[in-house]
Amino acid sequence: MAFTRLSVSLLALAGSVLADLQPIEMKGSKLFYKNGTQFFMKGVAYQQDTSAAGAAGAVKFVDPLADEDRCKRDVPLLQELGTNTIRTYAINPNSDHSGCMKLLQAAGIYVISDLGEPSLSINRDDPHWNTDLFSRYQKVVDELGQYSNVIGFFAGNEVSNNKTNTGASAYVKAAVRDTKAYIKSKKNSRWMGVGYAANDDADIRQEIADYFNCGTVDDSIDFWGYNIYSWCGQSSMDKSGYSNQVKFFQNYSVPVFFAEYGCNLPDGAAARVFQETEALYSDEMTNVFSGGIVYMYFEEANDYGLVQVKDEQATKLKDFDALKTQVTNAVPKGVSRDSYSPSAQQQKCPAVSTTWKANSALPPSPDSSLCDCMVKSRSCVQKAGLDSKKYGDMFGFICGAAPEICTGINGNSTRGIYGAYSMCSDSAKLDYVLDAYYNKLNKAASACDFNGQANVQKGASDSSCDSKLAKASDINKQVATATAPVGGAKSTSTGDSFAAPGAPMARAFSVGDYTIGLYMLVAVLAGAGMVAL
Numbered sequence: 013m014a015f016t017r018l019s020v021s022l023l024a025l026a027g028s029v030l031a032d033l034q035p036i037e038m039k040g041s042k043l044f045y046k047n048g049t050q051f052f053m054k055g056v057a058y059q060q061d062t063s064a065a066g067a068a069g070a071v072k073f074v075d076p077l078a079d080e081d082r083c084k085r086d087v088p089l090l091q092e093l094g095t096n097t098i099r100t101y102a103i104n105p106n107s108d109h110s111g112c113m114k115l116l117q118a119a120g121i122y123v124i125s126d127l128g129e130p131s132l133s134i135n136r137d138d139p140h141w142n143t144d145l146f147s148r149y150q151k152v153v154d155e156l157g158q159y160s161n162v163i164g165f166f167a168g169n170e171v172s173n174n175k176t177n178t179g180a181s182a183y184v185k186a187a188v189r190d191t192k193a194y195i196k197s198k199k200n201s202r203w204m205g206v207g208y209a210a211n212d213d214a215d216i217r218q219e220i221a222d223y224f225n226c227g228t229v230d231d232s233i234d235f236w237g238y239n240i241y242s243w244c245g246q247s248s249m250d251k252s253g254y255s256n257q258v259k260f261f262q263n264y265s266v267p268v269f270f271a272e273y274g275c276n277l278p279d280g281a282a283a284r285v286f287q288e289t290e291a292l293y294s295d296e297m298t299n300v301f302s303g304g305i306v307y308m309y310f311e312e313a314n315d316y317g318l319v320q321v322k323d324e325q326a327t328k329l330k331d332f333d334a335l336k337t338q339v340t341n342a343v344p345k346g347v348s349r350d351s352y353s354p355s356a357q358q359q360k361c362p363a364v365s366t367t368w369k370a371n372s373a374l375p376p377s378p379d380s381s382l383c384d385c386m387v388k389s390r391s392c393v394q395k396a397g398l399d400s401k402k403y404g405d406m407f408g409f410i411c412g413a414a415p416e417i418c419t420g421i422n423g424n425s426t427r428g429i430y431g432a433y434s435m436c437s438d439s440a441k442l443d444y445v446l447d448a449y450y451n452k453l454n455k456a457a458s459a460c461d462f463n464g465q466a467n468v469q470k471g472a473s474d475s476s477c478d479s480k481l482a483k484a485s486d487i488n489k490q491v492a493t494a495t496a497p498v499g500g501a502k503s504t505s506t507g508d509s510f511a512a513p514g515a516p517m518a519r520a521f522s523v524g525d526y527t528i529g530l531y532m533l534v535a536v537l538a539g540a541g542m543v544a545l
């Protein structure tokens with residue numbers, strides 16, 4: 013096995029502990045080992061269903077890389093499958109991952125991970141990109157970035173999944189931009205990519221692929237992961253739509269791979285033959301696609317598993333051997349990095365239209381120092397320790413009674429207009445509107461009470477905050493009357509007959525579907541006048 017050779021030779025050189033896997037790098041639309049050989053993902057999704065966390069009601073998850081005993085059980089099986097990459101959907105950045113990461117290193121397995129977790133991710137129905145989310149994303153980067161076998165991250169998974177929620181992509185792209193900048197800013201940073209994992213929806217296929225690969229490179233994805241379930245059982249390049257995907261992405265300027273595949277039709281997961289795996293690593297596809305990730309290791313209620321885990325014991329299902337045969341037989345032919353000169357350009361940003369509602373002017377970068385300055389300087393704020401469940405009523409009341417106040421905390425991704433504090437946490441936003449409302453009522457004591465849930469404080473003045481606060485206040489003045497993009501990042505805009513429909517996908521674990529939108533509540537409550545003054 014290649015890795016054994018590598019580690020032995022490095023051991024001989026360094027006389028030290030087990031050698032780390034060589035980092036993966038990107039050039040143009042391809043991935044390479046550091047040594048210049050092209051890298052093709054032979055991946056498996058590795059994350060248990062949320063119910064395995066024993067959560068009743070609360071959205072919890074099992075961090076798949078935090079329990080070394082489970083990794084000891086599973087990594088040899090992943091290795092037997094010929095896996096060189098796993099995809100994880102949610103990790104806990106406060107846990108220790110060194111045990112599992114070491115086992116994966118030793119097995120020659122890389123990791124690509126989503127940055128969110130079920131209760132902290134960009135929600136398609138109530139999208140935000142704020143200090144809480146960015147802080148979580150940074151922690152995941154800090155934690156996993158320690159390991160050389162981490163390829164990169166997904167800033168979102170199927171967030172905009174059809175034409176009804178395309179505006180959410182602006183927030184995901186802002187997350188891509190800021191996470192990339194964060195990785196770059198870290199000392200001794202190496203390349204790790206930040207990409208997006210998309211479903212395939214015919215209505216928005218062109219726009220969404222263009223959107224994430226348009227404008228400046230710094231603002232755009234490093235890779236496009238496609239969740240594709242269109243090859244079911246026995247099929248063909250044409251019938252499955254794979255040949256159209258190859259054509260569609262032939263001029264895409266960053267790597268493209270299947271972030272999930274493995275249709276379980278017609279007869280369930282165990283009957284899968286993985287004929288598509290052979291196609292994926294064939295010459296017809298390897299020019300354009302960098303391999304893919306099979307959904308998924310664990311057999312769950314949605315029936316996509318390769319392995320059944322019961323009482324901590326893992327049992328291979330019938331499709332395990334089918335996949336193993338296909339993956340271990342596949343020898344994708346790559347190019348060498350030195351002989352490859354990429355020519356593809358960034359796409360043109362899609363215009364806002366009836367199907368595409370995300371402006372190319374992106375939301376602002378979360379800036380916790382600005383939010384902190386703002387909160388400190390307010391005169392009316394929430395009472396210390398207020399339960400966040402109470403926020404909805406308070407936002408609802410103020411935004412209903414004085415909608416102009418809330419333009420400073422809201423964003424409109426279609427128009428590209430963002431309040432200066434739209435990137436703050438909900439808690440900071442609440443203080444902003446409480447104070448603005450109090451001021452609107454000329455600081456009447458009764459205007460800062462809200463049934464004892466708010467109180468007056470002596471707003472601290474801090475000279476290091478002054479210019480920031482003045483700038484934010486200026487932005488919010490413009491936002492209140494804006495007709496063109498303002499408050500976010502500058503606009504970077506410069507502008508078929510496909511697969512058989514993908515198999516319906518019942519995902520056991522899906523990030524981004526859970527968070528209950530605070531502002532959906534606001535919409536319901538606005539004007540209801542529920543809070544007595």
Ligand SMILES: *[C@@H]1O[C@H](CO)[C@@H](O)[C@H](O)[C@H]1NC(C)=O
Binds near residue numbers: 048049
């Ligand atoms: C680069 O590393 C990979 C993975 O260890 C190995 O398969 C490949 O043969 C190496 N290429 C060269 C040119 O040494």
Ligand SMILES: *[C@@H]1O[C@H](CO)[C@@H](O)[C@H](O)[C@H]1NC(C)=O
Binds near residue numbers: 173174175176
């Ligand atoms: C769009 O996606 C949402 C969320 O998955 C779903 O509830 C809705 O029915 C979909 N709408 C259309 C038109 O497909």
Ligand SMILES: *[C@@H]1O[C@H](CO)[C@@H](O)[C@H](O)[C@H]1NC(C)=O
Binds near residue numbers: 259262
């Ligand atoms: C891709 O680029 C090549 C070379 O520039 C061009 O001939 C081809 O038409 C392009 N394909 C698509 C789908 O845009």
Ligand SMILES: *[C@@H]1O[C@H](CO)[C@@H](O)[C@H](O)[C@H]1NC(C)=O
Binds near residue numbers: 423
């Ligand atoms: C954004 O503004 C447009 C145009 O004024 C409006 O139709 C749309 O409802 C707004 N979207 C949000 C999320 O407020």
